[in-house]
Amino acid sequence: MNSAWQQITLSNLPLDRWRSASYLYQIVGCLTPWRRGSWLMQWGEALGALLVCLVFALAPFVSNDLVGLLLLASGAFWLLLTLSDEAGAGVTPIHLLVLLYWGISAVATAMSPVKAAALVGLVKLTLYLLFFALMARVLRSPRLRSWIITVYLHVALVVSIYGLRQWIFGAAQLATWVDAESTLAKTTRVYSYLGNPNLLAAYLVPAIALSIAAIFAWRGWICKALAVVMFGVNSFCLILTFSRGGWIGFVVMFFTFLLLLFYWFSVNLPPFWRTWSLPILLGSMASFVVLAVLFVEPVRDRVLSMFVGREDSSNNFRLNVWAAVKEMIADRPILGIGPGNTAFNKVYPLYMRPRFTALSAYSVVLEVLVETGFIGLLCFLWLLLVTFNQGWQQLRRLREFGSQQAFWLMAAIASLLGMLAHGTFDTVLYRPEVNTLWWFMIALIASYYTNLRQGIRDWGLGTRDWR
Secondary structure, three states: OHHHHHHHOOOOOOHHHHHHHOOHHHHOOOOHHHHHHOOHHHHHHHHHHHHHHHHHHHOOOOOHHHHHHHHHHHHHHHHHHHHOOOOOOOOOHHHHHHHHHHHHHHHHHHOOOOHHHHHHHHHHHHHHHHHHHHHHHHOOOHHHHHHHHHHHHHHHHHHHHHHHHHHHHOOOOOOOOOOOOOOOOOOOOOOHHHOOHHHHHHHHHHHHHHHHHHHHHOOOHHHHHHHHHHHHHHHHHHHHOOOHHHHHHHHHHHHHHHHHHHHHHHHHOOHHHHHHHHHHHHHHHHHHHHHHHHHOHHHHHHHHHHHOHHHOHHHHHHHHHHHHHHHHHHHOOOOOOOOOHHHHHHHHHHOOOOOOOOOOOOOHHHHHHHHHHHHHHHHHHHHHHHHHHHHHHHHHHHHHHOOOOHHHHHHHHHHHHHHHHHHOOOOHHHOHHHHHHHHHHHHHHHHHHHHHHHOHHHHOOOHHHHO
């Protein structure tokens, strides 16, 4: 049974043997002599981290076209780094599943009824996956990892502060995000620089998780105090988006993080607290949510709207879109219509209900199904399974050494689950501001794999890190 699980999750995959036998992998390192003589490429990893930081620093404030250019530059730089790499390491089981998913998407593009539109989606997907590859590489360095996370957290703090300003001084609602007949029709839903409260909520879920991790990982009381402020401001801003999917994602993320923290600290807890700390924490969290629903009218109305079915306009809209999407899936169940919203916009009008236009399937699972069929969905779920398994394996090993680097890993695992929970009822995951963060979390988990294989000294994981 254990052996079967290890095979499914690729836990014991002999990557060294695969690298030595792969013809494609032989091109890795072909530019090594040039890199040795290049002064600029001596800073190759740092330059790659700079590109990643630029994406996260600019994504909430600039157009998608500029973000696309930065992703293209990041992909090109990753290729240059890989071809000039001396070590020839860095491939993980997660990389192989990402490559497989890209291959399935490419086949779906070739078989698509709207090939030109699907090709546009494939190009966008390729840029995101190349960005993942660059991040997984530079995040192997604890120092660069810390810098990239710090940049994202500070940018997210700026975004959240502007969101709180909208709540205090008011903001024009750019679209009908609340049922006009609802008691929340005149309530301000903050959206900050992102222009959409649901998108802002999805953007902030990883920021909240990483700010919790920073409370434990950053050294010095000033840095820890800043992390506490980030956690409070980001959480409050997410709540003020009044995004039901965002709230679900926040609860799932926070619940997951509590479980991982309990696992981490349980070894050193006295018997009483080892038994009762988790029930007390979860009970307190549940009580807070229940009290908020009972006594805070906007929260109560927003939560209850999840259960009124078609009486809520947002629910009714999604149900009609899902009905049309299911018909699209039924007509092309194997490989779908091809990746991307451009292909979706070409095919969906043939199935849509009158007056219910949509730019996406409003569910990540349905989106994957409609784009790449059941083959793509199975690969996507396999990728998630391998990713979470790798994250759990590395967390178990890190606990043996008491390294503060484990808290970033916890944040990545919790963020992915929170974003998935939000994505069950929305597809803001496919917007550049959020999609880059999605692959950031997967890359963060993947980055631990090689380091642990190389040995504990390469990490700098001593007991001093814990202090």
